[in-house]
Every structure is written in C-alpha cells, then in structure tokens.
Amino acid sequence: MRAFFFLLWMAVLPVAGWAENIALVIGNSDYRTVPTLPNPVHDANAVARALRQQGFQVVTATDMTRAQMLTALRDFRNRADQADIAMVYYAGHGMEIGGRNYLIPVDARIADERDARLEMIEMQDVLAQLSGARRMKMIVLDACRDNPFVARMQREKKGRNVGRGLAIVNDAGADTLIAYAAAAGEVTPDGKAGGNSPFTRAFLNALQGPPKDVRLLLGQVRDELRQSVPGAAPFVYSSLGGTQYILNAQSPAPSEPKPGPVTELDENALLIDFATAEISNSSAAWDVFLAKYKAYSDHTLYILGRRSRDKLAAEVNAASVASEPRSGSANAASEQVAALDSTVQAPEPVKPAIPELTRKEAILEIQKLLKRRNCYPGRLDGLYGRQTAGGLATLSDRSGLTLSVRKSSTIDDLEQLIARLAIIDDVKCPTVQVVRRPAAKAKASSRVSPAAPKPAAPIAAPAPRTKKPQPGSTVFKNPPNYCPQFGSSKGCRDGTPTSW
Incomplete structure (x- = not known):
C-alpha cells in the first residue's frame, strides 16, 4: 500500500511542478456575421508555441463561440488557482461599450449596444477567472482592430456608447497586468493575410530575446511596434509590485554586445541619454551624448544637445576671459580655462553651422x-x-x-x-473620454415665444333690412291661409290659390 501511494505521489508531483505558469491562448478569425479576420488563428498558434518553449502549460482555443469561450474560461479557472502566473492571450475582435471592454465570439450577433452582455464576453469576467493565481494575473489583448460591428452600430445609430478600440481598466485588482495592442480608443492594423499582426510579431520577438521583467519585455514590444506601425501607441496597465516577473526565463542569456555603429535609432534610449546629459549639464556628458548619436545629427534632440554643449563651452571661455589678469599671457588664459573645465577639448578648426530651429x-x-x-x-x-x-x-x-x-x-x-x-x-x-452632448434644440425652452395673435372675431352677416312703413299706412299681418302667389288670402283655399 505504501508503494502504491508513493507511486501515485510521484505521478502527481511533476504535474504540479510543471503547472507553475499556465496560459489560455484564444484566436477568433472565422466570424459568421462580419468578414473573416485573416490572422488571429495564426497569431494564437504562434504565441502558444512560443509560450510552451518558455515552460508554460498552454491551452489553445480557436474560432470559439460564446458558449465555448465560457466553458474554456471555466476549465482554465481551476488550473489558474494552482498556478504562479496565469495568462490569457486573445487575438480577435473586441469592443468597448460605456467604458467596459468585451471580447467578441465568432457567433456574436450584435445589432444594438444592449446585446453586449448577451452576445459577448466581458473582460471583467475573464479577470475573475484568473483571480486565483498566486503571483500574477496577465491578459494580453491583440483586439484593437478596425471593427465592422462598431461601424454598423454607429451607422444605424444603435451604438451611442460604443467606443473605438478598447477602454482603460482601472479596477483590475492587485498583481494584475493588462497589455493592449493600441492605446485606449485607438486601433492597429491586422497585418498581412496568413501572417501575424504587428503586435503579435513584436511580442514573439520579445519572448525570444534575453530574459527580462515582463514590464521591460512589453516596453520592447512597444518600441518595435512604433517602428513597424507609425503612430502606434500600445498601452500597458499594471498593478504589479517590485518583484520581477519573467515570462521568457528559458531564453538564452544576453551575450556581450559587439562594438559597431548604431543602425537603428532607439527613441527611448535617445530620450534617456538626453535627459541624463541635461541633468548633468557638463561638457563631458554632452560629449558622450553627441559622440553616441552623431549618426543622427539632424535629430532635434541632437541639435539641442550640440547647442547646449557649445553654449557651455562659450560660458567657460567667457568666465576665463573675465578672470584673466590684464598682464597675463595667452598661456595663463588657457590654463584657467582648463582649470574651470578639465574636459573641454581644444576647439575644432571649423565646425559646420548648426541649423536653426x-x-x-x-x-x-x-x-x-x-x-x-x-x-x-x-x-x-x-x-x-x-x-x-x-x-x-x-x-x-x-x-x-x-x-x-x-x-x-x-x-x-x-x-x-x-x-x-x-x-x-x-x-x-x-485619457479623456469624449462626452457627446445632445443635439441642441432649434429654440431654447427657456425663451418665451411671442404670443400668438388672437383670431379675429367672425363678422356677423348684416341683418336683412326691413322696409319701414310710411307714415299713415296700415301694416297688415299675414292671415293663416295667406297665399304668397297672389299676396293675399282672398283667392286661396286651404293654402291653394283659386281664380278670382
């Protein structure tokens, strides 16, 4: 009996150890009521392979209906409760309605914004299934594509609260990270058919790089995406602490960098180096900055750095001239300049003019x-x-x-x-959410409309004129059998005239 329990324990132990990091990867391409997306299934399969190489236990689900997505999330919840890191990677259509984000299954029929909770999966429900992970809950959303559902609802005026792209999540809880392929309210292209989206391609490249904290890894994704998609602005929401969270621990360690010229400009590195030199404000710091980025002498920050360096050198020269004794020699002046800034080199013979901004x-x-x-x-x-x-x-x-x-x-x-x-x-x-004001009425309700003119009283028809009797004449009243044909009743009998 002891041998049986020992063998059972040995069989279960590896599974518990392997399940430290788990991922549910969903790719929805074959939508039934809108055109098919060419890349999400390819994105999901590629990300699943890359995560398995990094030691993740991965569940891949493609072209999922709403019922299938709910079942997959429910099953994934039980595994997430036993994991250190639990991740959901979603590629497909997404939508924001009234500040809430939704993932769209392939069988969704959305004609009105009120269909949201009936046809789609709210992202808060996805977060709830990851809440049991011990160290980190992570959602990656490559769902910021042009959405035909949104266009149709706005065209039919049934989506007043429907936004473009996805909204920022501000109540995701502790130890949570959410990565968007685009900033709130923005979209990114899907990429060439049969390949990967620009965001997924950058994510895969970052996973293959040297091991690093997930926040630095997503910063690398952002830098690459900005180069491949001009104007792209991926966004990361994080409530992580100071502990390191490494997704690509199985990648090879970084090798020593080979010396050589800079081939591509790293805007973030340029900003950091410029800020470092600006804070230091020394000739040596500016010399290092200008030497490192001399291949980009037409960049605005390089021009400003060159100007700051020359201005600093001019101030040093002016200070040395002001403190020079009148009887001093040129050699003494040179020694004082060197004492003020030992790093100032001899002036170059001729420097090209710096273009004025x-x-x-x-x-x-x-x-x-x-x-x-x-x-x-x-x-x-x-x-x-x-x-x-x-x-x-x-x-x-x-x-x-x-x-x-x-x-x-x-x-x-x-x-x-x-x-x-x-x-x-x-x-x-x-991010400021635009509040649409209702259309202004033609006339403000507070204005008092002029009083309508009262309808004119109907003009009474003139009374028939009666002929006044002449003085001295006698007025006779018609007898009962008055005969109107003859003007008297003398020739009538029972109202019928007779001959006289």
Whole structure:
C-alpha cells in the first residue's frame, strides 16, 4: 500500500511542478456575421508555441463561440488557482461599450449596444477567472482592430456608447497586468493575410530575446511596434509590485554586445541619454551624448544637445576671459580655462553651422513629446493652439513642473521647454473620454415665444333690412291661409290659390 501511494505521489508531483505558469491562448478569425479576420488563428498558434518553449502549460482555443469561450474560461479557472502566473492571450475582435471592454465570439450577433452582455464576453469576467493565481494575473489583448460591428452600430445609430478600440481598466485588482495592442480608443492594423499582426510579431520577438521583467519585455514590444506601425501607441496597465516577473526565463542569456555603429535609432534610449546629459549639464556628458548619436545629427534632440554643449563651452571661455589678469599671457588664459573645465577639448578648426530651429519645428517637437505622453490628442501641425496649451497645462499639473508657451516665447524658450519635456518621460496624461452632448434644440425652452395673435372675431352677416312703413299706412299681418302667389288670402283655399 505504501508503494502504491508513493507511486501515485510521484505521478502527481511533476504535474504540479510543471503547472507553475499556465496560459489560455484564444484566436477568433472565422466570424459568421462580419468578414473573416485573416490572422488571429495564426497569431494564437504562434504565441502558444512560443509560450510552451518558455515552460508554460498552454491551452489553445480557436474560432470559439460564446458558449465555448465560457466553458474554456471555466476549465482554465481551476488550473489558474494552482498556478504562479496565469495568462490569457486573445487575438480577435473586441469592443468597448460605456467604458467596459468585451471580447467578441465568432457567433456574436450584435445589432444594438444592449446585446453586449448577451452576445459577448466581458473582460471583467475573464479577470475573475484568473483571480486565483498566486503571483500574477496577465491578459494580453491583440483586439484593437478596425471593427465592422462598431461601424454598423454607429451607422444605424444603435451604438451611442460604443467606443473605438478598447477602454482603460482601472479596477483590475492587485498583481494584475493588462497589455493592449493600441492605446485606449485607438486601433492597429491586422497585418498581412496568413501572417501575424504587428503586435503579435513584436511580442514573439520579445519572448525570444534575453530574459527580462515582463514590464521591460512589453516596453520592447512597444518600441518595435512604433517602428513597424507609425503612430502606434500600445498601452500597458499594471498593478504589479517590485518583484520581477519573467515570462521568457528559458531564453538564452544576453551575450556581450559587439562594438559597431548604431543602425537603428532607439527613441527611448535617445530620450534617456538626453535627459541624463541635461541633468548633468557638463561638457563631458554632452560629449558622450553627441559622440553616441552623431549618426543622427539632424535629430532635434541632437541639435539641442550640440547647442547646449557649445553654449557651455562659450560660458567657460567667457568666465576665463573675465578672470584673466590684464598682464597675463595667452598661456595663463588657457590654463584657467582648463582649470574651470578639465574636459573641454581644444576647439575644432571649423565646425559646420548648426541649423536653426524654426518656431513651427519647435512647436511640432513639443506636440510630438506631448503625444508620446498621451497629452495631445490633436494633429501634429506645428501650430500652437488650445490643444497644445491644454496638453502642457495637464502635464504641468501631473508632473509639478511649469510647462507653458506664450505667443512672445522665443526659440530659446521653446528649446528649454523641449528639454524639460524630454526629462519627464515617465509622466502620462489620463485619457479623456469624449462626452457627446445632445443635439441642441432649434429654440431654447427657456425663451418665451411671442404670443400668438388672437383670431379675429367672425363678422356677423348684416341683418336683412326691413322696409319701414310710411307714415299713415296700415301694416297688415299675414292671415293663416295667406297665399304668397297672389299676396293675399282672398283667392286661396286651404293654402291653394283659386281664380278670382
């Protein structure tokens, strides 16, 4: 009997150990009431293979009806209760109605926003099935595609509360991470038919990279997606703590980087390096920054860095000249300059002129930095208006810095503002949901309409004129058998006239 229980324990133990990280991967392509999506099934299969290589226990489900999705989530819940990390990866159509997100099964028939809870799966219900995971609950949504359900409902005016894309989740609970393929209210393309969506392709590339915390891994996904889809802005909601959460622990460790020129510009690295040099404000820091990014000398931040470096060198030279004794020699002046900044090198023989930023170019760069922080919803046009001013005001409140532009601001003022914006890259503005006002009535109800004219009284028909009797004449009344044909009753008998 002891041997039997020992063998049983040995059979169960590996299963419990292997189930530390589990994933449910869903891909819905074959929709029945709207055109088929070409890539979600391919996305789901590729992600499932990649997660298995990282040690996940994976359940793959494709082209699921609503009943099948509910059953899959219910079964997955029992396994999630025993897992450290539980993930749901969904590729397909999604929809936001009244601030709530829904995943759309392939058999959904949605004609009215009131069909939401009857035809779709609310994301809060998905989160509830993951709530038992011990360390982290994670949902990845590659569902921010152009949605024909939304277009049809808006066209038929049955979706006043239907949004474009998905909404931010603010009540997901602790130890939860939700990754969106696009920012709230935005969409991304599905990609070429038969392949993977741009978001899934970036996610797969990040999984194959060196092991790293999931937040850094999704940051790499964001960087690649921005390069492949101009204007893309994937979003991550996280309530994770300070512990590291690694999804790709089975990937090879990073190797020593090979020296060589930078081939592709990493915008995030550029911003961080610029901010580091700006805070240091030393010649050495600017020299390192300019040497690293000299291949991108036409970039706005490179131009600003070069200008700051030259301005700092000019200040050092001016200070040395001001402190130079009148009887001093040129050698003494050179020694004082070296004492003020030992890192200042000898001036270059001839330096090319730095192109001057125009006011429009500077404001355009400000708008780009505001848009990167979700503080500018408008079009990038380089024109200073209410949206730019509003974005700066909102970012000022959230960062505690004074960020403003006036009509009288000089180019130097704008450059200093660009430098400050580059330093506060970790501050984001909240997404403002547009509240649609009801159509205005033709006339306000509070206005008093002029009194309608009273209808004219009907004009009475004139009374028939009666001939007044002449003085001296006698007025006779008609007798009972008056004969009107003869004007008297003399020739009538019983009302019938007779001859006289």
